[in-house]
Amino acid sequence: MSGEAESERLERGRARLKEITGQSGEKVMAALADVAPDFARYIFEFGYGDVYSRPGLDLRTRMLATVAGLVALGHAKRELEVHIGSALNVGATREEVVETIMQMALYAGFPAALDALLIAKDVFAARDAL
Structure with a gap:
């Protein structure tokens, strides 16, 4: 190249x-x-x-997919914090983020989803504090 x-x-x-x-x-x-x-x-x-x-997916959809993938990994706290915030930046709602994480309980397990929900809670709280 x-x-x-x-x-x-x-x-x-x-x-x-x-x-x-x-x-x-x-x-x-x-x-x-x-x-x-x-x-x-x-x-x-x-x-x-x-x-x-x-092309093919808007940023909101891409970011929700990224959140789902990071939840499934189960060991990417820092990245999950950044990408939950990024999903919100590009138009995803808090409810969509939560639902995406909850959906992953079926595929990544309840511990991974629970950890991710607590991370989301912290991201939401940090945004509220601003």
Whole structure:
């Protein structure tokens, strides 16, 4: 891939990430800069520049799917916090987030869903405090 194409993917990814997460995504990327800058670039280019920028699903749907996937993993607290907030940023309601998490109890188990609901509660409370 040419440098120009990579640069376009990187800039598209940065713009999409900012649209979804606001500043929190930039902070995560900056935190990786001194340990794994290439990994940070991969997240921008592939994750947000390619996958999150695809047509076919709106951002709200993509973020609810992301929340579901992170609940199913059962070990991604930090990512789940960020992506629950991101789902709210792009138009998902708190009720939709809760229902998505509850749905995952069938596939990821009740402990994973319970942990995720408590994370969602904390995210909602933090937003209310602002």
